[in-house]
Every structure is written in structure tokens, then in C-alpha cells.
Amino acid sequence: MTLLEFARGPAMSWALIILVAGLTWRLAGLLLLLRRRDLSRPRNTHTWWGGFRTIFTRFWPHREFLRPTAFHLAMGYVLHIGLFVVVFLFVPHILYFKGLLGISWPGLPNKVVLLAGALTLGALVAFLVRRLTHPVMRTISGWDDYFSWLVVTLPVVTGLMAFSHLGARYETLLAWHLLSVELMLIWLPFGKLAHAVLFIPSRAQLGAWFQRRGVRA
């Protein structure tokens, strides 16, 4: 079995199994914790609406915080949109998903995806530099922050290398790329990358809490 066959076959299968099992374990563990009923008299009773709304409103900061959070906001959007474009709108990826899921959708021209990849990498580097240099970021950062950064950056770098045929044989580059994606999938449930899912219940909890108190957060 070649490295590429391994990356395409058992490595991907196990990565997906660990991704699903890990996320299920983490979410089930959280959902199974006992919830207590709040007995205070609510100002608003439609707490579900506050929770639902906050899932979306926190995609953009209150105007109050626009300026002080501008860096994170800008880089955050570049990173997340960039990743979305690269992962889901690159034609070879769409073909891969078609093989896996049986469905496909239109992609973007390679040049656009390449630009998105470069911008994504730029945002990742900017985040790392800020984490290493800003006093607040240095104070609150742990190894999960750096490791999670690495496992997101590796697929982007290897993807760009494979796309550009830079550094090694194409098959080798592709194997590296797949293995780095698998590493990310395996790590996702266990570290901070799980915010990809956890942002929903977390925001909803706060939104419901404030809604109950009559505060539009």
C-alpha cells in the first residue's frame, strides 16, 4: 500500500470515525449534565427566541465593540470564508465529496480558490503573530491554541503545495495533504476546533439567559 493509498483509504476512514465518535462523546457528555430549572419570575418567557437570535447576532459585534475587535473580526472572516471557499468550492474537493457522499455542487475557478487559499494562509499567519506578540493573547494562550493552529494550517499549506506542484512529487504532496486533513479531523472533537459546533449551544445559552432578563444581548 502506497502512502497515498493509505491516506485515501484507512486513514480517512478512521479519521472520520474518530471525528464523529469524538464529537458525539463530547456533545453527549455536555447534554447529559443535569439541568436545573430557573425559578425566578422571567421578564420575557420566549427564551428560546433569545437563544436562537443570539446564535446569529454574535456573528457581528455590537457597534460598541467594532473598533476594538476590528482585527479579529476582519481576520476571522477572511479565515472562515477562505476555508469555506477552499474546502467546499474547489472543484477537485467537490469531486472527492461526490465520491464520498454522492452529491455535488458547482465550484469556483481555480484562480479564485488559489487566492482564497493564500488569503486564508495570510489570516492564519496574522493570527499566529498576534497570539505570539499581543500581551493579552500570550497570557491566555495554551498549547491547544498553537496545536489547533498547526493542524488547520498544515492542510492549507500542503493543499497550496499540491495545487502548485511544489516541493515533491504530486502523489506525495497529495498524500501529505490528505494526512494533514485527517489529523485536523481527528483533533477537531478534542480541542478548541470543536467551536465549529459548540458556538451554537454556547451562544444560545447566553441569549436565552439575557432574554429571560429582558436584555437584548
Added chain:
Amino acid sequence: MSVNMENFQRFAEAVKQLGSEAPACKLTDEECLAAVKETFARRLTPAMAVQLESCVHCGQCAEACHYYVETGDPKYTPIRKLDLLKRFYRREMSPLRWLHRLYTRDITLDDLSQWQELVFDSCTECARCSMVCPMGINIAEMVLVNRQALAAAHLIPPELRTMAQEQADNASLFGVGSEQFTQMVKQLEAQGLEVHLDREQADILLLTSVVDILLFNDVLAASVKLLNLLEKSWTFSSEGFEAANFGFLSGVESVQKAATERVIRAARACGAKVVIVPECGHAYPSLRWEAANLEGEPLPFEVLAISEFLGRELKVGNLKLKKIGRQKKVSFHDPCKVSRHSGADRDPRELLRALDVDFREPESGGIMNWCCGGGAGVFLINRAADLRQAAFRRKMKQFDATGADSVVLSCGSCRLNFMVGAQRANWDKGIESLVELVAANVVEKSPPADRGSAIQTNGDPS
């Protein structure tokens, strides 16, 4: 609307002495750690667990914190204040604890002493950080859990320990117990006010706070005057008059429960349908949101902040106010616990508009307000004086920018903190109470024909 400055200085001196009277900690190191962990385990809710799991360490909460913004010291980053709780959660409760234990340090005694400054001196639980967090983490609520854990280990600032102990032992604060309160009632009566004390039946139980009794007597008199003018059936209770809850402030759960129960007993005794919390920021959430959960059942009465109560009376036409005129330029400082924590930020504004003053809404007003820097008991912690003053700089900038001549407040602790801060900085803005302003400008005779009732006897008026 003057404050007796002699009393003010005497009060400030009493605060300076507070720490020296603190009871000593009798727990061993192991018992301290065990008490902290037991409290974390008991108080950590599923909502908190989800939020602790979601943090991406983006650091944006720092930009919302007055202590960080004014000092630039990264140790004040709000999410960092939850580090102990997060470490405990990861090691002991997380679904991934088997993994987290490999790389997450256990809590040590050294950590506990360091964190005392972070969750007491440099956090007022103002919850401004919760407004910016992209993951929706309720940091302030979890800081309270940290306070409770440190309180269980007797590791709280000596001033708060003294206050909580006094409230536990004597049901008094700064020496003001039932007897001293009754004396105050007599003083109010000597001013010609009709004061109802310990009535057997009343629709409203009016609370007060030690700060109003010792310093801001005029606020107390104004509240009495307004309730009388509105012809409400109301009473004070000599057994349950104190709204301030140092159990809630310091995290001592037993004291919080006992102080809450005194008020609930007093309200039940007179059959009150409404309990009015005076101008006291933390007292409001303590009774409005915490009490029912402490009791284990819904409260048999409604809880209103006095600004909220007056706002309602204004809305239904019971409260008529004179127009002061636009020559009076005022701004308003929202108490975090009443506005941001509790959604009661509109009533004070309605009252000021009804007074027809030149109301200058500050930038970052309402639920986005900056804390005065002294909330959640910080105004009593002597070693935090410089940090508090640093945070107060933000308030001065905020109100200087409005061009208002005075700042109206609806919280005695905020007012005290403003007075101390203004004195230290020679800040010349007027500082006045909303209730006093309303009482001084109320129309004393209103036609009886069109009176409604803002207090409903059945159901939830909200």
C-alpha cells in the same frame, strides 16, 4: 440633595478599618482546596460547561473590561479570571477529562491566593465582557462561582469577610441592625414624613440599604415621600429592611440565603405583592433572579427596582412630574446589575425625559454601560483603591464627553464610588440620585379621577 460630608468621611474611615476586624481562616491548606473543588462541582451548571468548552481564546473580552482597558495589564483579561474553574472542569467534569488530565495542571493553594485579586479586586461582575464574546460566554456568572469557591475556602478579601460575617452573626451591616433602623424611621417621622413600619398588611414591602441609612438619608426620605404621594399601601419591616446582601457580594452562600430569607419572611408576613428594592445595584439581581432559586420555589411577590416601580407609575399616569427645564444638563449612569443584568434600563430614561431635562445619553450607555469600577463589593476593598480609581477614569471620560453638568445614578454603591473617585480626581460633575430628583420634582396634588394602578394584584405585569 446634599450629603452630609462629615458622615461621608466617617463612613470612609469605617471602610478603612473593615479589614482589621476580619475573622481568621481556620481551614488547613487541604481543606481550602477541597472546599474550592466541592463548590466548583456543585455550582457548575451545564450551561457553564458548554461555555467553558467553547472558548477560542480570542481575547476580545479584554476590550470590554474597564480594568484592562484602563491599565493595559493582560492579567485582567476577563476569560483568564475563569482559569481555575476551567482547569477544574477540564480535569474533573469534562467528557474529555481523561484527555485533559494529561496536560491540565491541578489547582494549587498558590493559584487560590492569586485568583483572589482577579475575581474580587479586579472584577465587578459587570458582564460587559459577555456582550462582546463571540462564543457567548457568560463570564460574570462564572466569576461569581469563583467567588463562592474562594469564600468556601475563607479566601475572600478581609473587608468582605467582615461584612458577610456581621450580616451572618447580627443581621446588621456597619452596625445598622433592626434597632438602628427603627431609630432612622423615627428620624424620618421627625421630618414630618408618615412612615409605615411593621404593618400587618401592605401591598408593598419597601427595602432600604445600609448606605442609604448611614449616608443617603435623603434617598430614603424621597422613597417614603413618593410612596405616600402615590397613596400606596406599603410598609417597612424592622426584621427585613436590608436589601444589601453581602453573602451574594462575597460569595458566602449561607449568608446570601439567610439575608434573602429575612426579606422573604418580611414580605410574607405583610402579604406584600411587590417588594421594592432601593437604589442598590447588586441587591436587585440578588432578590430578582437569585432568591427564588435559593428558596427552591417561585417567590410569592414581584420584585421591582425603585426606578422600575417609578417608571411604571409614570407610565400609568399615577406619577406626575414637574418639568425642570432644559437648562439642567444631566446624564445617567446605568447600574450594571439593574440594566445589563436585568433589562431595567428604560425606566430611568423615561423618568428623566418626563422631567424635561436636557438628557445627554452617554456613549456606551444602557446595557453597554461601563461599570463605575466599584461594583460587586469592590468599593469596599481597600487594596483595590488605585485600580478602582483607574477604572473610574473611564467614567469621567464617558461623562465629560456628554457635556452634562451632573450624572444621575440609581445605585448607592455606584454613587459612593463616584463620590470617592470624584474627590480623588477633583472631578466637578454633580452626582445625584434619581429617586431624589424625582421626589424633588413630583407634582404633589393630582386629580383622583384618572388614577390607574401600576401594581397588579394578579399575574405577572410584565
